[in-house]
């Protein structure tokens with residue numbers, strides 16, 4: 463079946479965070495959602511539920527647990543049990559639950575930088591001591607600096623934050639890289655909190671996503687894995703997420719005040735997730751092909767802009783662009799002034815950078831890249 467990712471869909475007026483922040487003349491390529499209509503099976507599932515007409519309190523459906531179990535086995539050879547799955551309303555609440563409940567007030571955490579801001583924000587809001595561990599560019603990929611990681615560990619370190627695939631760097635960490643991280647976690651007896659929301663947005667064929675918890679039984683027991691269909695299947699404004707936690711004590715800690723502080727996902731979210739995982743593999747492949755072409759276009763155009771450079775994006779629909787060569791004080795404001803709103807690098811811990819969301823129709827992306835080229 464053919465899907466039209468070039469369709470122009472007006473998002474202003476739909477309460478879109480991304481589209482309603484800036485005046486109309488600015489192309490908004492910041493917050494990480496796409497401009498594509500969700501897959502037809504997701505739309506049908508939500509419409510069927512809406513037609514039912516009664517929206518009382520509800521529990522996560524057992525069949526969604528089973529679908530998650532089957533998916534982890536099929537995609538990753540990772541055998542999990544339905545009881546290990548804890549549903550939450552989003553990955554962000556999951557990160558905050560992990561920071562508060564999987565780490566005591568007197569313990570310390572390690573977090574990568576640059577990184578999606580909530581990995582760090584969760585530790586700050588929980589008032590947990592933490593150390594940034596800079597990722598480094600090695601052979602064109604943003605990877606952990608293992609010496610810096612070892613140097614940052616303290617005797618009271620207890621939690622390692624991981625974002626795999628990496629936002630904003632776009633890295634798909636390899637099994638070997640993850641195995642070394644897992645060995646490090648074992649050596650220091652760390653819990654790993656792994657944000658894997660971008661696991662289905664793999665642009666480089668032949669580079670598989672590996673959940674860190676799947677590298678060994680020992681690693682699985684010390685890991686909280688956060689996953690969601692929201693990003694890949696296009697419903698982050700109506701979605702849900704889940705944590706996979708084998709260790710019962712860790713699971714209990716993570717869930718301890720869950721229903722008091724974070725509301726359950728909606729029935730629409732469960733319907734959307736079930737439909738996405740059961741019926742939308744073809745749609746996802748088509749979307750990935752489209753995003754891959756967008757990624758190639760961004761990389762080609764950015765390479766022709768003297769003030770900008772970026773590493774190859776293996777996964778996600780986000781380009782992490784080093785704008786320090788522009789010689790402007792604030793590249794984020796510079797591009798807004800010239801009609802393109804990206805995410806400011808400072809949000810991820812690197813003010814000289816901007817992050818461009820290429821999850822949009824090609825014609826609009828071309829227009830934004832032209833504006834950038836004229837001002838780089």
Ligand SMILES: Cc1ncc(COP(=O)(O)O)c(C=O)c1O
Pocket residue numbers: 494551552553554555578625629657659660690692698702703
């Ligand atoms: C790495 C990462 N984690 C979490 C989120 C947001 O997750 P959710 O919308 O499920 O709370 C994002 C959104 O951009 C993200 O990039």
